[in-house]
Amino acid sequence: MSPPIQSPLRRQVAELLVVRASGHASDDQRRYPKWELSNAELKRLLAEGVGGVILLGGTSNEIRHRCKKLRQWAKAPLLLCADVEEGVGQRFEGGTWLVPPMALGRLYQEDQRRAANLAERYGRCTGHQARRCGLNWVLAPVCDVNNNPANPVINVRAWGEDTATVSSLACAFQQGLAAEGVLGCAKHFPGHGNTGMDSHLQLPVLDDNLRQLMELELVPFQAVMKAGIDSIMTAHLLMRNLDASSPATLSPAVLQDILRRQLKFEGLVVTDALVMRAITQSYNAGEAAVMAFAAGADLILMPENADDAIEALCEALQSGQIPMQRLHASQERRREALQKVGTSTAKLALKDSTSIDKPLERDEDRALARELVTASLKIHHPGPVTPTESGINLLRVDGVLPCSVLTATAPALVLPSEAGFQSLLYHPLGISPWQDDRDQPLALERLGIGPVMLQLFLRGNPFRGDQDRHEPWVATVKQLQQQKRLAGLVVYGSPYIWDELIEVLNIGIPAAYSPGQMPEAQRQVLTCLLQPAQVQSSAQTPLFQDFTD
Missing domain, CATH: 3.40.50.10870 (Glycosyl hydrolase family 3)
Structure with a gap:
């Protein structure tokens, strides 16, 4: 149930949540109703200030209309994102579906210049189509170094199996995104490539120390930071030599000491989805949101229950458990990110208004898709x-x-x-x-x-x-x-x-x-x-x- 009173603090906190929605217009079309909010819930939460939505499913035309409707319900600038690591067509019919990033990682071993050029075009294609669909934030590139062949969840999602390959190609992809005016997101910090477990199902445990991380896993993240990456997504991993009690997503030692202070990242930090079992098996929605925010995350992605997360964060701020300046700092980072992509929907809608009725895929997008398959x-x-x-x-x-x-x-x-x-x-x-x-x-x-x-x-x-x-x-x-x-x-x-x-x-x-x-x-x-x-x-x-x- 929603709280009977809408306080200013609640609205400020709600702005930092990113909830899940279907790309389809009808509730009956939701593929994952356990996670994808109903239209009534979405409309209420957006009206109450929730500031972000992650979308999945539907056609490119449906997603255009869906994004427009979500912005109308919010009446405020929204972060609208999707996991389109392999092009918009991976998630939305009518978009271009590109080969997985590791295809270019293997090509990089043979022809570095060609692979980097293709990765930049890959980012441009993804960014252009995301923007045309109404999205302003792409949850990519994956910056994990897949140095464990038995990794059950990263695998071909990674750009490669060594730091040089991943760094070069992730940076090229990010440059392509930036050229198209959408935000990028490096994931999964501090590195999910060497795990043998899937954090959607359980909490992976790694024994790497900081020196090992600096020599391997953190190298691509540092590279994309220099390339201007807008946001970084956390990983649900227990790094025992950094924090023996809390997963990286909930750990000040990882997010504040390493990411903010040592690596000096000043952009948005977003959690991986908090509905994943690595988190929910030990923490409820309120606990996870408070711990993640206190640890240094700015945005709370897919809490198990949005209202519980908002209420718990409000209580933590009111009690002084979390300093109020943390809230203001996260709000400012979010505002800066929105300003970077033009802030509001009006500018983006005007930019693409002449092509709103044209097919999403261009000839150059189809040619890129074919070339990537042939090359790999x-x-x-x-x-x-x-x-x-x-x-x-x-x-x-x-x-x-x-x-x-x-x-x-x-x-x-x-x-x-x-x-x-x-x-x-x-x-x-x-x-x-x-x-x-x-x-x-x-x-x-x-x-x-x-x-x-x-x-x-x-x-x-x-x-x-x-x-x-x-x-x-x-x-x-x-x-x-x-x-x-x-x-x-x-x-x-x-x-x-x-x-x-x-x-x-x-x-x-x-x-x-x-x-x-x-x-x-x-x-x-x-x-x-x-x-x-x-x-x-x-x-x-x-x-x-x-x-x-």
Whole structure:
């Protein structure tokens, strides 16, 4: 319930909250109603002064109208943001979906100048489309150094696996954002790249000391600070040698002593989402908000309960637990950030008014998306994959259909089908295709008798923990080769599973890797592997079946 009295202090505190909303207009369209506030709640909170909204889902046109409506409800300048680390199309249909940042990290090892140029164009594309959608704050770049291949949640989201690569590419991306007049956000401070746990599910613990952090994890953050990054997002990590009792998000030793005093960062500090289990398993909404703010955070992102967070912060300020100047300092940083992007919606709306009815994607955006896929594509053996009437196109995806990477018209389904392969899907929520035999793990009797085209969509994903690491794909490839049934192999996403599979792949088997999982990546990969083959008609063949059938 909302408080009966709207005090000036409550409105000042509310300004520092960023709440979650769906990009869709209707409450019924919310994909995550547990976190995405209803329209009634949003309208009330914005009217009471809540100063930021993070959005997810919907089309680019929907998000334009949504941002306009949110600003009308607020009647004050808002920070409107989204996690568009891989371009606006990653979250909003109609935008451009770009390859994951690590694709450029691998390219950087071969051609530093080209990779940096692409990263800057990547930032420009993302910033331009974000602004056209009504957003003024992009929650990127990821500045984590992914130096742990078993990292379950960063993985291809990182720009690379060493400090030089991440620093160079993150700075180039930030320059692109700034050129388009939107705010950037470096994350996840002080570095989430060396964790083996997902902070969405539990609290990772690291034993790095300050010297180790300064030599590795903090290097990219220092680089983007020099490049003018506007904000930094905290990580929900327990750094035992810095603060043995509180996660970095809630730690004055991390946010004040290191980030503010030693690194001299003067921009906005925003928490990672406080609804994540790394926080909620130990703290309620009020406790987490007060501890984060006292530790040095300016903005409170996605508290478990917005009203509880506001009330607890008001009490802490009124009692003197948190000095009132902390509130004023955070408000001033927020005002400066809004002024940097033109402060209000009116200026941004005027800037894009002539193109409001035009498609979000420009020709140059589509060309960039294609170039990024081509530049990061690895063809181990070009094929062709032999066409067949009895072949099986076995796909491993992260969730049930429909999913963003595998719609019914996705090239990963359609192109093999045209070559005679019938598609079968395996996803972790379905019935497992595995047997107990470690040497022969796949239940081949469920696949029929034909050759198998194996397509794996695997990458680090929030909320999955280390589940993917237990899937025996190396043994599966060996098994299919022993049976002389492996017609081809494609890995989309994680370079680490690709590296493992290439080690056991027989010479001559068509195989390819793409960091990207989007339809453009599928099209380019499968064109390379299948195009030389004579396409067969499959009009009478169902497009796909599911292991859950």
